[in-house]
Amino acid sequence: MLNASTPVLIDPASKAFQSLLDRFAPTDATVLIIGETGSGKEVVAxxxxxxxxxxxAPFLAVNCGALTESLAEAELFGHEKGAFTGAMQAQPGWFEAAEGGTLLLDEIGELSLALQVKLLRVLQEREITRVGSRRPIKVNVRVIAATHVDLEQAIRERRFREDLFYRLNIAAVNLPALRQRRQDIPLLAEHFLQLYARRLGKPSRRLAPDTLAAMMDYSWPGNVRELENMLHTAVLLSQEEVITPAQLRFTSAPARNDEQEEDSLAAFMREQLTLHGGQLYDRVMNAMIQTAMSQSDNNQSQAAALLGISRHSLRTHLAHLGVIKSRRKPGAVLMSASSPVPRERELRIGYQRFGNLGVLKARQTLEREFAGRGVNVLWSEFPAGPQMLQALSNNDIDFGTTGEAPPVFAQSRENALLYVAWEPPAPRSVAMVVPNDSDIQHIRQLRGKRIALNKGSNVHWLLVQILEEAGLRLEDVKVVYAPPKYPLTPSDYLAADAWMMWDPVLSDAEKSGQLRIVATGEGRVNNHQFYIARRQYAQYNDDIIAHVVDALGRTGKFIDRQRHDAAQLLSSELGLDIASLECALARRSHQTREMDLKVIRAQQTIADRFYALGLLSKPVAVRDAIWCAKVEQAEPWIAA
Incomplete structure (x- = not known):
């Protein structure tokens, strides 16, 4: 299924599935969509x-797995003024925002048990109660839930309420994985080839017969999303009309089919049990892990993905094999008896695919330079700064990049972070945009309008400045907190009147001609870029931080001097037009710099303003969160 109105379903399994959807669609029944990651659950919704x-009416989608435990109830059901520290105005939640329409609760299995109780009541009574209020509010919303996990197993493990499951399971649909509906692959492939050739301004592309044969034999662990991404990359990088098998990036060897795989595996296991019954488990486990590590060139994250397990589980097995040392507590450093040099260390980087870190990852600079230093580099992608800093707070990453506002919000929540470095202002890289046919021409016309933004992000600070300039307050507009998203869909146009946006999607939105800029950051915000480290990590790994800053400085010079080459690298990562990326890169200097008094004061101004508005729960002292390299450990700083 390709989009909401034009499905491509020719496989018998797909036709049976669509027949079920066509029966459920005209009703108001709650639907539970069950399907593997990447199989298209949101498209079905x-x-x-x-x-x-x-x-x-609006169609809104909320990822339950992305809701923080402390704010999830307020995000879903809204809150009243004064309901908690920082709640300076009443705020509707997702249910009220979707009034009259449909609300997709994606990854429903990730909701806490406490919230599951409240959701059950909403589904039964069709009313919500905002946090801080006792007054129920009737809602007219159709709920669709989606999950990739086995909820019945979650019930047995007491992670999911049985009564909620039966309430959601009124109309359940199992979305077939792509390998279970292989006859759809040719049409899906043709659709994505045409789509990305058009988007990227390239001539049409077609698959060679042996390319299509390889795709038909492949197991597609990432489902339709993997197929789309693979063809997107192929169109982007191909110079010829015909796409060959060598241009496809399969994550594993093409398989004959599921039944043949299972029969072969069962036969092999029977033979091995006969020969090595008492020792088979350890032998098979060790062989699988060693083979996966070899196939992924000893990259632990890739090996874990091949095996279908978490990296934590893989490291446990590697420790049992003696390949690595047992896991240590966060911040601890493994030292040998004869040398103070750590035997093995990690650097977990949170990044967005645009900017210095995106280019640094694409060029694999750190991996090459750390190869002989016993430092393993791991990358985790985040859509924006607030999400990255949440991961930093949870000890999921050690280092990352973000804009001006997210670190301020993080410090007010006791996030133990350090500002490591910064890049010069780029005020034109953030803006408020509206549809071309919008009646909003000036910022003074924003009163009462719905404005969508990613909470705690740079554009949150820009909105405060825009409203102040027009003599308005946050209470004078309807702020819709939403995760970063582009391109916008018809349902997004119904959900908000204006969107706060940043590069590179801002440049791409301008180029599309569908959106119009009402106000940029010029004269309003600096829009600095900061590099942030987890405080405890920096204390034990000062030399690693210094080396990364050095590499960022060199990468920034590459971007500014060879902008087209940098845009080409990012284009293959982001799937955006090279011209849009060149425009976005030209709007800022990428020269990484050491923290100085001027930029510290600028951050303090933002912190003080947010605290005065009641958006921060406590005052923040930025000067207490500045990293200083230890001279005896740090490598020489390469000045911008």
Missing amino acids: RYLHHHSPRSH
């Missing part, structure tokens, strides 16, 4: 909405 009487 949009199909149900598009073919329902609610199609004229």
Whole structure:
């Protein structure tokens, strides 16, 4: 299924599935969509909405797994003024925002048990109660839930409520994995080839017969999303009309089919049990791990993905094999008896695919330079700064990049971070945009309008400045907190009147001609870029931090001197037009610099303003969170 209104379903398994959807769509029944990651659960939910009487009203999707435990209830059901520290105005939640339409609760299995109780009541009574209020509010919303996990198993493990499961399971649909509907692959492939050739401004592409044969034999562990990404990359990088098998990036060897795989595996296991019954488990486990490590060139994250386990589980097995040392507590350093040099260390980087870190990752600079130093580099992608800093707080990453506002919010929540370095202002890289046909022409017309933004991000600070310039307050507009997203869909246009956006999607949105800029950051915000480290990590790994800053400085010079080459690298990562990326890169200097008094004061101004507005729970002292390299450990700083 490709979009909400035009499905491509020719495989018998797909036709049976669509028949079920067509029966559910016109009703108001709660639907539970069960399917593997990447199989298109949100597309199915949009199909149900598009073919329902609610199609004229909003379709909103919220990822339950991305909701923080402390704010999840307020995000879903809204809150009243004064409900908690920092709640300076009443705020509707996702249910109220979707009034009259459809709300998709994606990854429903990730909700806490306490919230599951509240959600069950909402589904039964069709009313919500905002945090800080006792007054129920009736809501007219159709709920669609989606999950990739086995909820019945979650019930047995007491992670999911049985009564909520039965309430959601009124109309359940199992979305077939792509390997279970292989006859759809040719049409899906043709669709994505045409789509990305058009988007990237390239001539049409077609698959060679042996390319299509390889795709038909492949197991598609990432489902339709993997197929789309693979063809997107192929169109982007191909110079010829015909795409060959060598241009496809399969994550594992193409398989004959599921049944043949299972029969072969069962036969092999029977033979091995006969020969090595008492020792088989350890032998098979060790062989699998060693083979996966060899196939991934000893990259632990890639090996874990091949095996279908977490990296934590893989490291446990590697420790049992004696390949690595047992896991240590966060911040501890493994030392040998004869040398103070650590035997093995990690650097976990949180990044967005645009900017210095995106280029640094694409060029594999750190991996090469750390190869002989016993430092393993791991990358985790985040859509924006607030999400990255949440991961930093949870000890999921050690280092990352973000804009001006997120570190301020993080410090007020006791996040033990350090500012490591910064890049010069780029005020034109952030803006408020509206549809071309919007009646909003000036910022003074924002009163009462719905404005979508990623909470705690740089554009949050820009909105405060825009409103102040127009003599308005946050209470004078309706702020819709939403995760970063582009391109915008028809349902997004219904959910908000304006969107706060940043590069590179801002440049791409301008180039598309569908959106119009109302105000940029010029004269309003600096829009600095900061590099942030976890305080405890920096204390034990000062030399690693210094080396990364050095590499960032060199990468910044590469971007500014060879902008087209940098845009080409990012284009293959982001799937955006090279011209849009060159425009985005030109709007800022990428020269990494040491923290100085001027930029510290600028950050303090933001912190003080947010605290005065009641958006921060406590005052923040930025000067207490500045990293200083230890002279005896740090490598020489390469000045910008």
